[in-house]
Amino acid sequence: MDYVVVLVLQIIYGIANLALIGLGLAIIFGMMRVINLAHGEFLMLGGYAVVVSTNLGVNIWIAMLVLAPLVVGIIGVVVERVLIRFLYGRTVDTLLATWGLSLFLVGIVTAIFGPQTSTTISPPIGAIAVGDYASSGYELFLILLTLALFGAVFAVLRYSRLGLLARGTMQRADMAAALGVSTSRIYMITFGLGSAVAGLAGGVLAPITGVVPTIGATYIAKAFITVITGGTAILAGTATAAGLLGAMNGIVTFLTGPTVGEVALLAAAIVLLRLMPSGITGRFFRKSL
Amino acid sequence: MILNRRALLKATSVSALGLAAPALIRSARADAPIKMAALLDQSGGLDLLGTPMLEATKLAVKEINAGGGLLGRQIDLITYDPQTTIQFYTQFATQAAAGEHVDVVQGGITSASREAIRPVLDRFQTLYFYNTFYEGGVCDSNTFCTGSTPAQTVEKLVPYAMKKWGKKVYVVAADYNYGQITSEWVKKYVRDNGGTTVAVEFFPLDVTNFGPTIKKIEAAKPDFVMSALVGAAHISFYRQYAAVALNKSIPIASTVFTVGGEHTLVAPEESEGMLVSFAYFEEIETPANKKFIADLRANASKKINYVSEVTARSYEGVYLWAEGVRKAGTTERTAVIKALRSPVGVDGPSGKLTIEPKTNHLLQNIYLAEVKNQKLNIVQSFPAQPPTDTLLVCDLNAKPDQATFYFENGLEAAGIK
The missing domain is CATH 3.40.50.2300 (Response regulator)
Structure with a gap:
């Protein structure tokens, strides 16, 4: 029985993990249709923000929950101003530009910190006992954090004036502009928000995955698969896709092994996209956010 | 393509010259520098290992050159960065062997990269030193595997x-x-x-x-x-x-932890008490090793976190090869291979190393260590260990004309139970 509880927790964590690394991308790609290939590097920068600031003596919670999103959000705004804003509507060009950006970020971080980085920060929450088994308290925290983050993004988009303007701008930029909305500013803020969410994800994952300049490569494929499988509704899509793919990956990994588990995740994504080419929310939950 | 007589003659004469050229050039310029190529990733993930390995290679070449060179000639080190991409390994190995006509190639980090360049260097008859610990089983008269293997560690x-x-x-x-x-x-x-x-x-x-x-x-x-x-x-x-x-x-x-200095990258309590075994640890307490570490750090252009087996062996690999050239009195490949297998030995930072001629691997010291507060505490050492895994399948004395990787399809396929 304890074992079942531990297993279920583990699968939920796998789902939360996918949702967490995908959410920032969902905002940037799902809402703005900007294929951000530097998303993995935004997560990496979030991790570095935490490592550098904790080494300077900052409290780890402040570093993870405040500094990481702040730093990466600001970087995102700068990137949008100097690079992305010239490329809206030019999908292939943004793809190349953000790929270049990802190589640039890996290069500059390697130049500053070297190819290996000491991440001697342990998860700030220890193990918790579930009967005879131990479960990671930090993973439990990450599950709750992911839920809270989805709630926060939902609240901002659904109930705030900014969210309304952002949704309007993404649907009909010309009409929004005619009504007096500064669409350029909305794009900038939305991109910054997506980057900040990515930074937060990278920051909180740093204590359990560690950071190296190339760590982004391990996130990027899964983030894209989750978001594309999710479809147009960014929150419902990311959540359902993460749920399906994460559960698939977790269960198969338990039954067989990690290699087949990874294959199962990819196979599930392919089948889902074959049946629903515009993603899960292209068919279900179409009106949701 | 339209082929006429003139073009055909031109093409064939050029290619004939091309074939004869290396021999001509080599004999014509006896005092020209000896060329060594290093293929070690300086970017793309494996730079974590490749960077210190290249620094160690550079240090060995610098020391040999400062001591008057090899056979009175300087060593010219040509470095390539394969960027953790196998395709670049093949490309650069071809370039080094066929374009630069180097006398020896040192490098390759993963087994995949080794298996990509080994056939290339065999084909272009260029001596190859692979200095990373690996799974064993390479039986190739042209290749010297200086790292430790599972039967040793x-x-x-x-x-x-x-x-x-x-x-x-x-x-x-x-x-x-x-x-x-x-x-x-x-x-x-x-x-x-x-x-x-x-x-x-x-x-x-x-x-x-x-x-x-x-x-x-x-x-x-x-x-x-x-x-x-x-x-x-x-x-x-x-x-x-x-x-x-x-x-x-x-x-x-x-079998891998600490090679990239991992024990210094995670929190102390996360690695405490782990056991590892390699042919070298930075903590070896000999004057030769202390000097090596100090010189390596002093000469390195980049910060070196932890000096592990792959780094020390990249340094020792150059010295083993140099000893072979010295003994052969020439850089001619077959003579150097014969001299290396005679066999030669050197005293390096890890201790005494001798080439084991049946496999072109090494008799080397092996150390067992326990991670203690981010340092490696050596608990046991075993002198002059033979590569018994590769010895099970390989005998280059009996059958010298081989370039096989016996463990490619696992141990069972190689007949090991």
Whole structure:
């Protein structure tokens, strides 16, 4: 029985993990249709923000929950101003530009910190006992954090004036502009928000995955698969896709092994996209956010 | 393409000259520098190992040149950065061998990169030194494998860990040829020592969530975990393992950990008590090693975190080759190979090294160490260990004309039970 509880927790964590690394991308790609290939590097920068600031003596919670999103959000705004804003509507060009950006970020971080980085920060929450088994308290925290983050993004988009303007701008930029909305500013803020969410994800994952300049490569494929499988509704899509793919990956990994588990995740994504080419929310939950 | 007589004549004469040219050039310029190529990743993930390895190679060349060179000639080191991409390995190996006509190539980090360039260097008849520890089984008269192999390290590590912790072992390994073959060696040595392997799990190199496996380990309750996990993403295994406090109850031994200085990259309590075995540790207390470490750090253009076997062996690999050239009195490939296999030996930072002529591997010292507060505490050492794994399948004395990788399809295919 304890074992079942531990297993279920583990699968939920796998789902939360996918949702967490995908959410920032969902905002940037799902809402703005900007294929951000530097998303993995935004997560990496979030991790570095935490490592550098904790080494300077900052409290780890402040570093993870405040500094990481702040730093990466600001970087995102700068990137949008100097690079992305010239490329809206030019999908292939943004793809190349953000790929270049990802190589640039890996290069500059390697130049500053070297190819290996000491991440001697342990998860700030220890193990918790579930009967005879131990479960990671930090993973439990990450599950709750992911839920809270989805709630926060939902609240901002659904109930705030900014969210309304952002949704309007993404649907009909010309009409929004005619009504007096500064669409350029909305794009900038939305991109910054997506980057900040990515930074937060990278920051909180740093204590359990560690950071190296190339760590982004391990996130990027899964983030894209989750978001594309999710479809147009960014929150419902990311959540359902993460749920399906994460559960698939977790269960198969338990039954067989990690290699087949990874294959199962990819196979599930392919089948889902074959049946629903515009993603899960292209068919279900179409009106949701 | 239209082929006329003139074009055909031109083409054939040029290619004939091209074939004869290396010999002409070599004999014509006896005082020209000796050319050595280094193929070591300086970017793209494996730079973690490639950077210190190249610094060590450079140091060895610098020392030899400062001491008057080799046969009165200077060594010219040509470096390539394959960027952790196999395709560049093949390309640069071809360039070094066919374009630059180098006398020796040192390098290759993963087994995949070695297997990509070894056939190229065989084809262009260019001497090759592979200085990374690996799964064993290369039997190639043109290739010298100077790193330690499982029969040297795993064979010591497994019984020591079993004696210390118990006989039930859980194996986790990286999902490519190194991890696959090494895990078979682990299983063999566990069985040979009367233990049982509970399970073996392989991980693609980009996996960062080890939760499900950690839960399985918890349920299987082995006496210890044997890890052959590789690379930056896999370091997260040790963090997540410690996050559920499992490292206190089920300890870990590893065939890879510490090679990239991993024990200094994770928190001290996450690596405390782990057992590892290699042919070299930075902590070896000899004057030769202390001098090597000091010189390496003083000469390096980049910061070197931890000096591990691959770094020291890259340095010693150059000296082994140089000793072969000195003994042969020429850089001509077959003469150098003959001299190396006669056999030559050097005293390096890791101790005495001698070439084992049946396999072109090394007789070398092996050390067992325990991680203690981010330092390696050497608990046992074994002098002049032979590569008995490769010796099982390879005898270059009896059959010199070989370029085979015997363990390519696993141990069973090679006839090892």
